[in-house]
Amino acid sequence: MNISLVAGARPNFMKIAPIIHAIKIKNEKLKIKSGQDKWSFIKYRLVHTGQHYDEKMSETFFRELNIPEPDVNLGCGGGTQAEQTAAIMVAFEKELIAHPADLVIVVGDVNSTLACSIVAKKLNTKVAHVEAGIRSGDMSMPEEINRIVTDSITDYFFTTTTWANQNLLKSGIDEKRIFLVGNVMIDTLMANQHRFYPPPFWEIFNLQPGQYFVLTLHRPANVDDAQKLKSMIHEIVTNIDGLPVIFPMHPRTFKVYSELGISYPNLYTVEPLGYLSFNYLVKHAKAVITDSGGITEETTVMGIPCITLRDTTERPETVEIGTNELVGSNPKAIKAALEILKRGEWKKGKIPELWDGKTAERIVNVLIKLRDYSNYYV
Incomplete structure (x- = not known):
């Protein structure tokens, strides 16, 4: 399976890091089990759209979170939201044509998420959205528009909570395409504390x-x-x-x-x-x-x-x-x-279900199933 993994802004980097690490671990385990030492079960190409182009907003996170250098940086920082979205779409279309993928994985709710989802679908490529289904109900937020549009064309939905699941179900998404996996942000937090x-x-x-x-x-x-x-x-x-x-x-x-x-x-x-x-x-x-x-x-x-x-x-x-x-x-x-x-009266709080540092592992396990069952890719 060939995956195009997209990141563009600071929050994205914290979400892709555990997915990349989980892919590497899974590939090694499958290689040992199968005896095929030189073949990757999941191959990925890391695409940095360049949406955050400031050193402290971008490259620092790649170094600190041990994310490999991107295979390509589209360099689409700056401009208005429309200019930036358009620039990412033009650049990512060229990238995806040159390097076709079985699946494009987008994360979060930034302009890169929206732009790359649209491009992928118009090129008849499947899209998976990590952190799908979250909603604020506030249409004045650019992120809310990005979420809604992305989820309207997504094929596979990786969700953080049952709240997100319910949002997707209410919008008519088939529950078979929704996977409650937890929160990849927390994977990164727990791995680096x-x-x-x-x-x-x-x-x-x-x-x-x-x-x-x-x-x-x-x-x-x-x-x-x-x-x-x-x-x-x-x-x-x-x-x-x-x-x-x-x-x-x-x-x-x-x-x-x-x-x-x-x-x-x-x-x-x-x-x-x-x-x-x-x-x-x-x-x-x-x-x-x-x-x-x-x-x-x-x-x-x-x-x-x-x-x-x-x-x-x-x-x-x-x-x-x-x-x-x-x-x-x-x-x-x-x-x-x-x-x-x-007054010392602040609530103590608890940790939500599946926010346990193993979300990326669950995502990769789903990807393996998607690879193995051809009916998902028709």
């Missing part, structure tokens, strides 16, 4: 475990409006009793923040961090305040309180089961959540 290390500013800022907050903001609804971003930051830094707030700043956020002219003695803005040092920071934080989806999954598994500044979430399991609370996008709602945290 022992390798986490403090960021270079740990001692400079005199950070102490459980005595600081981590803040991340990048959603257009939160950061494109300068006054809203300013209000959010003010509500956070003035309601945590002077504890440090570490703010690794997304390039999108920096463009707006740099024009605000604000400064607080306990607010420390830093450049984007690599995977290992960022998650060290999260693991030892008092709490995380974010508008990210993926971080809410990681905090749930690490047992760290998480305050999400959004009105909706595509990951309800982090709220229903985990340590996350959805407080909305109104800056005035932040203080009440922080008060609960300061």
Whole structure:
């Protein structure tokens, strides 16, 4: 089986890493069992679309997560969402024609996910979507559009939770094409926790475990409006009793923040961090305040309180089961959540089903079955 495995943005890299490792392990086991030493049961070609082209947003993750160098980098970074999606489609079409695949695997919900799915289907190539079926219900989110369109043309759906399964079933997807496998992000987290290390500013800022907050903001609804971003930051830094707030700043956020002219003695803005040092920071934080989806999954598994500044979430399991609370996008709602945290009344949370570090192994086992049963490839 020949697979084209697509990654384009920072969250994608954390999702493809365990799949690549699981493919290699499975191939070795099958070779030993069959005695065929020189034949790969699953061959993959790693395609980096270049959607994230900044060193700290891309190449750093490949090194830290032991992902092999991509077979090709399409170099499609920058531009508007339409320009970027179009560029990826043009480049990936050429790539897939030159290197045909039995299956294209896309992950997550970024522009690369959508663009490469469309190209694959128009070239009559099967598509598998890892992290399929998640929905926020918020059509103002570009990611929500990417999810819906991708899932509407996907052939095989790898899901993280039963919530995602239900979303797909409601949209008319045959349950035989849905595979509840768990969360590949958690595979990466569990495989690398022992390798986490403090960021270079740990001692400079005199950070102490459980005595600081981590803040991340990048959603257009939160950061494109300068006054809203300013209000959010003010509500956070003035309601945590002077504890440090570490703010690794997304390039999108920096463009707006740099024009605000604000400064607080306990607010420390830093450049984007690599995977290992960022998650060290999260693991030892008092709490995380974010508008990210993926971080809410990681905090749930690490047992760290998480305050999400959004009105909706595509990951309800982090709220229903985990340590996350959805407080909305109104800056005035932040203080009440922080008060609960300061009183020591934050919920403990549990780890969702199948978030056990073995998701990629289950995905590869399904791929082997798809290879073995020809009716899946007709």
